[in-house]
Ligand SMILES: Nc1ncnc2c1ncn2[C@@H]1O[C@H](COP(=O)(O)OP(=O)(O)O)[C@@H](O)[C@H]1O
């Protein structure tokens with residue numbers, strides 16, 4: 001278990017990470033999501049002792065990173081904007097890290113294989129593409145066969161095959177019981193990779209929880225009803241205390257249809273049945289993770305599309321540690 005407790009990092013007056021707390025469990029991929037500039041890289045650097053937090057603690061199974069005897073064998077990290085010596089080859093680069101950490105040369109060749117860059121082992125790093133650089137960064141994270149993997153925006157610069165490869169790698173490490181923490185500003189990628197999510201905006205926690213909590217939360221469901229007598233249907237639902245909304249006729253719905261947000265199909269079905277009302281469609285949909293993410297981070301973006309700044313007082317609470325529902 002990794003615990004981040006009240007982590008704050010200030011650069012002068014700029015608060016990059018603001019009283020951030022969350023936990024990461026082994027055997028799961030946790031996606032660390034937030035818009036650009038929200039403090040993901042800073043948080044990861046603080047977790048790894050590469051940046052000194054202004055306040056707060058980060059503990060890996062109860063101990064701070066700096067107290068680890070062989071950190072590379074406990075935590076493997078791929079960070080944003082890593083620097084490579086351009087004149088070295090991939091193998092030399094990894095051998096230097098290995099040698100400094102008591103790791104065998106055999107392991108260097110293993111990780112070159114695992115990351116699909118064995119054929120480029122003798123190539124100088126200045127000739128590496130962004131994608132190959134990411135693979136090399138992952139190779140160095142894997143050198144110590146660590147129980148914890150932290151990847152900062154690992155799919156940046158990767159082609160679709162590379163993206164799928166990172167996803168499968170992350171999933172397989174979690175399946176082995178390791179703790180995997182991956183940052184991204186793209187919800188679409190995390191929705192297919194992560195089990196849990198930690199979402200931040202402007203350095204603050206917006207929500208954390210299993211991915212299912214974000215889409216299956218009542219706040220993000222919507223029921224659609226269609227029938228020959230929309231007025232009666234609308235009335236019956238409103239009388240039961242819901243807030244149905246009439247949707248104008250559209251293709252396939254010549255009389256329009258009715259949407260009830262935050263309701264469940266079974267409840268609406270039951271009440272319409274009790275009123276003897278004929279219906280032709282009753283369905284339930286869940287917001288996509290992308291929608292939920294946009295909604296959650298809307299108030300924490302530095303730049304927004306004009307006219308979209310004051311949306312229905314939907315200010316996320318911070319730091320309550322619960323999933324999507326906790327943001328109401
Ligand atoms: N070394 C630094 N000095 C000053 N400001 C920084 C530094 N590193 C990051 N920041 C600022 O902190 C905020 C968070 O940055 P960062 O952690 O890189 O966000 P993310 O990784 O989510 O894009 C940004 O506003 C960034 O400009």
Ligand SMILES: [Mg+2]
Pocket residue numbers: 040041042080152153
């Ligand atoms: Mg970053």
